[in-house]
Amino acid sequence: MKNILVLSCMWVAFLNAQVEKDFTSETIVHEGLTYKTIKSQISNKIWLDRNLGAQRVCINKGDEKCRGAYFDVKSITNNTCPKNFRLPTMYEYSAEKSRNLRDINTAVKSFLKMAPAGVEGKKHNDKRAYGYEARLLTSTPANNRGDKVIFTFHNFGLEVKASDSYFSYSVRCINN
Numbered sequence: 001m002k003n004i005l006v007l008s009c010m011w012v013a014f015l016n017a018q019v020e021k022d023f024t025s026e027t028i029v030h031e032g033l034t035y036k037t038i039k040s041q042i043s044n045k046i047w048l049d050r051n052l053g054a055q056r057v058c059i060n061k062g063d064e065k066c067r068g069a070y071f072d073v074k075s076i077t078n079n080t081c082p083k084n085f086r087l088p089t090m091y092e093y094s095a096e097k098s099r100n101l102r103d104i105n106t107a108v109k110s111f112l113k114m115a116p117a118g119v120e121g122k123k124h125n126d127k128r129a130y131g132y133e134a135r136l137l138t139s140t141p142a143n144n145r146g147d148k149v150i151f152t153f154h155n156f157g158l159e160v161k162a163s164d165s166y167f168s169y170s171v172r173c174i175n176n
Contacts, residue, residue, distance in 0.1 A: 023039040025037050025038065025039075025049075028048065028082050028085075029082075030052070030081075030082035031052075031053075033053070033054075033055070035048045035049055035050065035082070036048075036049040037049065037175070038111060038112070040095075040096055040111060040112075041111065042095065042096055043092070043095040043096060045092060045095070045096075045174055045175065046174070046175035047088075047112060047172065047173070047174050047175070048081075048082070048085065048172060048173045048174075049113070050066060050068065050113060050115065050172070051066070051067065051068030051069070051115050051117065051136075051170045051171060051172050052068055052069055052071070052080070052081070052170075052171045052172070052173065053068035053069025054066045054067060054068035054069075054115060057113045058108050058113040058114070058115050058116075060108065061104065061105070061108050061116050061131060061132070062131060063115075066113070066115045067115045067116075067117035067130075067170070068115060068117060068170055068171075069170075069171070070117070070119070070120040070168035070169060070170065071137060071168055071169060071170075071171050072168045073137065073146065073147060073148050073163045073165060073168075073169070074146060074165070076137065076139075076148070076171070080171060080173075081171070081173035082173065084175060084176050085173035085174060085175055085176065086139065086173060086174060086176055087137060087138060087139040087171060087173065087174075088138055088139065088172065088173070088174040089138055089139050089140045090138045090140040090149040090151060090160060091140070092138075092174055093136065093138060093151045096110075096112065097158065101153075101158075102157060102158070103153060103154065103155055103156065103157050103158070104116050104132055104133060104134060104153045104154050104155055105155075107134055107153040108134075112172065114134040114136070114153055114172075115134055115170060116129075116130070116131050116132055116133055116134050116153075117130065117134060117135070117170045118130035118131065118132070118133050118135065119133075119135050119167040119168065119169055120167065120168045121166055121167055121168075122166055122167075122168075128167075129154070132154060132155060133152055133153065133154040134151075134152065134153040134154075134170065135150050135151070135152045135167075135169050135170060136150060136151045136152075136169065136170050136171070136172055137150055137163065137169040137170065137171050138150065138151060142161075142162035142163060143162060147162045147163045147164075147165065148162075148163045149161070149162065149163070150162070150163050150169055
């Protein structure tokens, strides 16, 4: 029995290595910024390497250049993401959650390198949860008022809730 378990683990490791070996990252230029594509070892989905508008992939929680732009829920359209990419659903974010993706600290270190960008309020310079929460907009409707579900990684774990029209949120795009 022990030998079967060892062989099973070796087979899974081999298959994961094949997935990574067969994947070639592409360069995507969108609104003057150059992004790379990354592939999830959990879901095999292709994602942009960082939030829209971010200058670079997150290095750590305090990295301000990785936070990116903020998007109003009502202004999000199919053209927000680059061609052949779109806003992910809450289920696609859920699929990436694993034992190793528990809170904002592990989210920043994950393959998605989630930026703790917090949110931006409608008033000038009203930034909240900046540096300790990643609040990511999904395409999943939260109610009949046009709000969307947001995925929030913070110090205490993961929270899924409806967007608030006062705030603008970070956007990460996934391949169609």
